[in-house]
Amino acid sequence: MKSLPLSISILLSASAPAQINPPVNIKTKDAHLTPTTYHISSKSPADFISAATTECRAKFTAFTYGEIEDHIYFKMISPISSWICVNAGEAMEYGYESTHTGEKAYYNYKNATWHIQTNPHHNKEISPNSMLDLYNITSKNAKGYAVIDSISLPQNPPRKKIHFCMIHKLQALCGDGETIRQEDSTNIDITPQALKLIESIEFE
Template sequence: MKKLYFLFLFCCASANSTITPEILLPAGSNQKQFQINTIGENSPIQYIQQNSSCNDAKYKNFYVPAEGTNSVDELSPGKIPFAQWFCLYATDIYEDGYGPGLAEGVSYSKTKSLWIKKKNKKTDISPAYLNTPYKPIDLYNISSPNSKGFAIISRNILISDRELSKNSPVKKIIYFCMIRDTEALCGVGSLVHNINGQEIDFTPYALKSLESMEIGIH
């Protein structure tokens, strides 16, 4: 019954794309300057599948203009803020959430029709986080043209997180899931990158990319 409820709830996701709380691209950015990236079996980013329903997902990868220039060439494919993709079953995300096992997690509220923060039980927190100072997460609810989901922004960084970025120290991590029908396209990535000596926070760009996500487009 739970599966049927969520299938009905999300099968007709609104075409009105939104991010809650609202977030805008930084001043000087141009929303019309982007490249279309496709997620699939041949994606250059690590892609793990429980099923193949997420194949051919597409999203806008917004360019970061170089400071003091009109260049839009600073955002190369190696600088996109996503490091791993996972095609999972939506029912698993509704039941268990998605994230690294922090002191806070997310759960879906049927009454509010939103993803909300929750405090995790100590037994649900990954041991690596138990002895480190905790920094509260930021949670965003996201609606894209044909999917809905959430993004978690975390500043709780472990040594093992260094693999998310080969060229820049990992300072902020995004965990997300976008859900369409019975499939959930989830992922993780590092949000702070060094471009030509400038430290760029990709948080607004990553969230806007998720807002543009279209899953199962052929």
């Protein structure tokens, strides 16, 4: 496992204005939407794995139609279906690799941002319309990334997988989920809401 230099851990945990790059906007002025704070840790009613030296404890804001109890939100509403706490060095070393696009999100230590690298040996004919979108995200006291892995395969409905890691000091809170849902036989894309959720993550 790759250790994280102290200077980089301080940089990643420094307080800064929350932002997503490239920017993402959602309509949060809907009178029916309620901003609700949820807490995530090993004690939460969520699919949560702790594999770090020190356990992650964080909170985030989700916009939902009315206040929803924690166990219902995490099991049925949250765009993030699984959470894992790992050491920061591990998150930065492995990043995320898409088997559909042959692209990988990796951390560039020189400019302290995440980038996408393409595998020249990947067979694009397998899923030519699939793509990987990368977002550099800064929250109140963490920095990290999210990727949207858009999967388009013949004879299959479109899918969007989301993966993220937010790093605070020596910890990284990561997660996975799906951001296309079917409601009343219609595909609903909740990618912006998922990204804004990640932007609101605050370690406790």
